[in-house]
Amino acid sequence: MRRADRLFEIVQLLRRAPGPMTADAIAAELETSRRSVYRDVAALVAQRVPIRGEAGIGYVLERGFDMPPLMLTSDEVEAVVLGAQWVLVHADEGLARAAADVLAKVAAVIPERLRAAIDEPAVITPPSWSERADAGIDVARLRAWSLQGRKLRIGYADAAGEPSERTVWPFLVGYMDGKRVLIAWCELRGDFRMFRTDRLASVTFLDERYPERRAVLRRRWLAMMAARREAAE
Structure with a gap:
């Protein structure tokens, strides 16, 4: 790999990393030596790329940096x-x-x-063959409430058609081929639930913020789903 390409890849690795990356981890990804990583990072810093490093912890690319x-x-x-x-x-x-x-x-x-x-792309995704059954739901506003950490009051019908009213803490909107889902903490059940948007009979957008941080809810839900997948294997 050319050095210019390696410098670019180091920036990309740090951009994607959820936390600090050690020189050893970067070297393993790029199939190079730790000494080369040290030199490359020093070169990037000299070019005013905002990389912070601490011994024993690793390197972090500060937010806001953009590549051409x-x-x-x-x-x-x-x-x-x-x-x-x-x-x-x-x-x-x-x-x-x-x-x-x-x-x-x-x-x-x-x-x-x-x-x-x-x-003239060489890649393509399947077209949508049917109308969405959730056309009356403001999905964009569901996304906004999830980002803002605000509560929703929803009327919902389960797979058997049984209706219920509940207050939920939305934190993710899932987009799938056949349906969209709202992922939230349900006050009624005291647990995470996935609500199909085509089964939402009503949605009231509340001003009240829920007490938990959205990022914490997301991490807990992802960990729960990962545990379920492992248990099913």
């Missing part, structure tokens, strides 16, 4: 196209418009040799 868009590779452009295609077909109108805007912005800045990946 022309650094996108062909695979990265195709990944953006594939993701945007899926969002255009399956997500709510607000995210669909955002996906179209992302494609337009990428197309405006990438080199001409990569334009075919957007104009």
Whole structure:
């Protein structure tokens, strides 16, 4: 790997990492030596890339740092196209418009040799063959309430058609091929629940914030789902 490519990859690794990365971890990812990583990080810092490092803990890329868009590779452009295609077909109108805007912005800045990946892509997602049954639900507002950590009062019908009224703490909206789901902590059940948006009879957007941090709820739910998958294997 050329040194310029390695420098770029170090920035990408740190950008994706959920926490500090040690020189050994970076070296293993890039199949190079720890000494090379030390030199490369020093070179990046000298170029004013905001990397912080502490002995025994690792390196962190400070938030807000951006790389020139022309650094996108062909695979990265195709990944953006594939993701945007899926969002255009399956997500709510607000995210669909955002996906179209992302494609337009990428197309405006990438080199001409990569334009075919957007104009005539080699990747495709299945089209949506049916109308959504949750057309009356403001999914974009569900996303906003999840981000803001505000409560919802919902009327819901389960798989058997049994109705219920409950107050929930939303923290994720899941987009699936056949349906969308609201993932929340349910005050009625005292547990996490996934609510299909096509079974929501009513949604009242409350101003009240729920007491738990959204990030904590998300981590707990992900850990619970991972434990369930392990138990099923």
